[in-house]
Amino acid sequence: MLKKTTIDKLPELAACLMEKGTLVAPVKEAGGFNFRAITDAAQVDLIFHNTILSPKTVFFPQTEDFVRYSVYQPILEAKPVEPEIRPTFLFGVRPCDVKSFEIMDIHFTRTGVPDPYWRKRRDATIIFGFAFDTSEEADPAEFYHTLGIGAADPDGSDVFMLRRDDVLFLKAVSPRGENLLGGLAGLTDAAPDERKYFDDYIAQGHDYKTRYTCVDAEAIAKEFEAIFHNTDFWTKVSNACLSCGICTFVCPTCYCFDICDETQFGQGVRRRVWDACMFTDFTLEASGHNPRTQVYQRLRQKICHKYSFHIRKYGPISCVGCGRCTRYCPVNIDIFSIVEQAVQAKWYKRM
């Protein structure tokens, strides 16, 4: 069932979703686009390439309160903070970002102790995937195609959308999507030629090349293992790195956090806040020892985690090629170039 609406009727669709729950959609802000809970249906803006922060913010917000407590009171009197979970519609997520949820699920729900916050939000959310505009030239920072993700992959979405000029097509991909879409007023059925356009578009999504290489996860993991101790290589690629947290904060598959207590006038809240392995104090131990004081050690950790350890431990590469880290890096470090060089470095070494 392929439904459609027009871009100028988007507010109506938004309003409709807002009645059923929380709508989270791209909003244009001073610095660029970001996913925000919509308060005014007119805010929803689909004329965007991608957001600054990835949509992981919806399931894993930068700040999450766990416990409220009163200093000087027994710990048993501390009160857990129950997140307010409402049915949520995550609207306009690019296919690579949709893919990232699957990778994050590994950490938040499929291994170790499941994270209730992530799981509850995930369960309550219906995802509206949204194809990239393949008529545009590929963004030089992106490489999702290289990692096997198409520009119009509906996998992982409940509803998948694509835009043709001022028409927005919506197709239910999952049963939850089917249910929802059937009950949405204001959508019309697409014509057969439009259905064909839609199917073709999705099929051709894989031809939309972002970078030239195709990657074999196993092979890469191996390469990185081999050069892990090649300090020269890591120093060279990290010479420009500033050690800021941009790449990890914008990354859809970075999930590290810190636990902070914030107290004022004796009333406190224990919360988790995103942390970044690029920060010097990330690995600072209480003793004062820090195993990763050098920039190269931190950059190595970040890249090896995504392209080596993660593969070994969980299977997939922990990267979806959305290109955010490259796009927002203040010194234009490109993670994928480093991957390419890593392969070469290995090769050089062998010679």
Place this chain on the structure above:
Amino acid sequence: MAISFEQIEQHLKTEALKLLESGKVILVLAYGRGYDANHPMPYVAKHPSDVDNIVFNEYCTANLARYLTRYPRRTKIAIAVKAADSRAVVQLIQEDKVCREDLVVLGIPVYGMKNFKTGEVIDSKTTGGLYNPVLYDILLGEEVHGQPVSSPYDVLAAYEAMDKEERWAFWQRELGRCIRCYACRKACPMCYCDPCFIDQNKPKWGEKSPESPGNLMYHLTRFHHLAGRCIDCGECSRACPVDIPLYLFHKKVAKDCEEMFGQAAGMSIGDKPVLVNFRVDDSDKILE
């Protein structure tokens, strides 16, 4: 006079090669190719063979002085600097973070540099009204003359004209967006503390979560720490992934410092940073 970026690049390569071959320096801080031509990267040339990788174009905005403090004292370094960057070098020398005699400063007189994210020309915003380096050993090209010279503080006028409520609303909006990635401090050549005050647990100066109070504390204190030291390169604002115009606030503080203490940051290696200095006849009026 138009700037020939190719010529500068050529100059840079020639001098870098000479310096590395002669062993006068062990590394050259310059620019190299990034993932495409519009996205050059800071580059460290250590061997004569690295020199080929050096590039220079209008997107080479990064202030390389930021990397100076990364190397141990007494490391012989050659550094390519534009006008504002050279002030950072001067300021670092003032603060004893680097030694003048350890540096070979390759000055680049240039204008028309562009923000690689937006393509916008940055001259009017954040070069401190300068086109020529204030300190160099070798000048890579002719000094720039005839470019419009504007006061570095002109862009402030609109913000100074706001009343306090508007200013508060403006900064609430801007700083409220901060995600605390700390790219601003990491890109800043003068922010070399590790740990930064905001990373401290004892004392805990401000909240670490990216909400208004913590953001306000972090940024206001950082503005204070950079008072009289900010050399207006604008790297903080360009590094910011959410486009907070931090340079405005820094500029305002720099302007106030210059008015109150009669000294701009990073103009002369003989100066003492204004906030670790005083004059007996400083006027009490500055407190009004």
Place this chain on the structure above:
Amino acid sequence: MSFEPKILGIACNWCTYTGADLAGTTRLQYPQNIRVVRVMCSSRINPSFIFRAFQLGADGVLIGGCHPGDCHYNTGNLYARRRLAVTKKILEFSGMEPGRFRVEWISASEGNRFAEVVREFTEQIRDLGPQTKFKISQ
């Protein structure tokens, strides 16, 4: 109930704090809105103390030190003068009412000056009303 401002005072041990004591010894009356933190020298005052005080809900912050040239530590207050001047400019540009922050040089013998400044400042803050900009809402 009428607005009773909370005013944080930070006073140097040798001049202003002693001056405040003298105001008491001579039984000068002044409003009780000010609460004074004693530090050894006005130069001890970290600008972040002031930002923090406003975040904690202070409606006004009054700094007291020795007269320039009379600092118990020779030059401490001369540094403080510059640093606090910058603090004031930063507060001002951020949109804070400039009148909420004040630096006064009050010597150990100026008990009446202390009382007078506190009276005046308290009135000024009363006129400005509650400080809501920096205050962290609970």
Place this chain on the structure above:
Amino acid sequence: MSRIGVFVCHCGLNIAKTVRVSELAEFAATLPDVVVAKDYKFMCSTPGQEMIANDIKEHRLDRVIVTACSPLMHEQTFRKVLAASGLNQYLLSIVNIREQVSWVTHDIDEGTAKAKALLNGAVRRARLLAPLTSRVIDVNSDVLVVGGGIAGIQAALELANTGKKVYLVEKNSTIGGHMAQFDKTFPTLDCSACILTPKMDSVLQHKNIQLMTSCEVSEVKGFVGNFDITIRQKARYVDHTKCNACLACTEKCPGKGVSEWDEGLVKRKAIYIPFPQAVPQKPVIDRDACTFFKKGKCRLCEKVCEQKAIDFEQQDTFTTVKVGAVIVATGYDLMDTRSLIQYGYGKYPGVYNALEVERLFNSAGPTGGKVTLRDGKEPQAIAILHCIGSRDKNNYEHCSRVCCMYSLKFAHLFKEKTSADVYQFYIDMRAAGKGYEEFYNRIIEEDVKFIRGKGARVAQSADEPDRLVVEAEDTITGKFIKLPVDMVVLSPAIIPRGDAKDVARLFNLSTDKYGFFMERHPKLAPLSTMSEGVFIAGVCQSPKDIPDTVAQAYGAAAEALTIVVKDKLELEATTAMVNPASCCACQNCVRVCPYGAPFFNETKGVSEINEALCKGCGLCASVCPPSAIIARHFTNDQVLAEMEGLLEF
């Protein structure tokens, strides 16, 4: 978790009158970590102190908060209680609810509310207090005395008699100070020189006193117990080690200078001793008056000096002495009354100031002890005007204290030496002192005329041009009077020395609004200053007469002795330290420290602090961007916690 005891003092009714003390104690008990809270009538009394000591033991307290008067009052008292109870003395916090609460309000609600806020702040801070250990330093047993007037002389002699080495620094070429200029002293009328010169001589002879005349302190480094004082020996152009005081030079010298000792009433030679009993009795050359220095030739003195003691090449030299304590006794100046044009000083020759008159009475003075006017005539009528510039809001508000008495003395001496009518123009007669009122009564009986009214103006007489007219309002009769006289004596305000500010800066002294040095406490520490190890005596602290000055000199000597009798001294432990893990090597601390305590350790790449030099101001801590410097007892955490406590309610 800490265990805090809060002790609320009533201070009789001083606090209890405007703070509900029991409510405050109840409130304290609700605060975090407070295990005991009590109120008591006088916490500083022995039972009060015992109560604290007992509670420390009984409740195993590890922090004590005393909510009482200013910490400047009793911090030491209560620290001792802690120390005696086995608790580190820095785990004490004082909440000042007397000087800064109960005494500045009449409203008990307001007072109680503010006291609660202050106490809350103290509790928050107390939880973060850390035990500190005092540094023990070696003490140098020598003492420096600055100023060779009667205060300095007396203090130096006292200390020297206990066996301590004393450096007595005097900027003039002789010691003696103002007292050497006086003829008689009130109220006993004994001869000033007769009682002073033996003491001056004792100084010279004393084996423990190194007399340093024509010297000035140029730099003060170090701290209590360990001062390094640099002294500038001004060039005298006479080598005192060679001079045998034959004074042949002074006879031959053609140069003329103004005699400071005679208040400029006469000239003296360019090479001179200030007065016959000067100590040391060796001449110096007044460079500004010397013919050789002015014109390049003369050198008569050199020719007559058999000892070859004249040395025109002499330069200022600097020596550094190490002392454990310092007594500052720099004395006073008279206000320059030329600025008060209504009195005509400097305009009419018949107007004198008090010190000039002292010289007129003196047999070694310009007139050989005869009271004559500048034209040589004896005055027929003399007016003594009190309170010139002092007790005057437009000039100096303070009372100069000695003028009433010396004016009475003058009246007596005028009566003794002339047949003139003597008039006193006064606001109030202040004769508080042993034998002073009696002296006043005696003078009244000597036919001295007292007019209660401040002299308003001195003018030339219209009828007799060589006479003066004093105008005043007689406040007893309410009549405006114009009194013709021949001589007017002004009693000008006594003010600090012109260079008192420089002295204050050198020794880190505070000054009051007139420039008199501030004592640590007006009643209980009148000779101590805010600078540890530096004491003050005499008029440099405030105007006083000779008996009081001498008493202070004894006191200051005893104070200095309490320091230098010890071999070791405990210093405040509230110094700064660097946390090397956070130091960013910006070296701001090194740049700003007034004492040079922080230094940069190149090997470690971090700043360090020499705690012996640190005075604990905390400047370095506030200029340290990554907060790597910990200002002990005033750490960032402690200040922030206190602020939070103060602002909570």
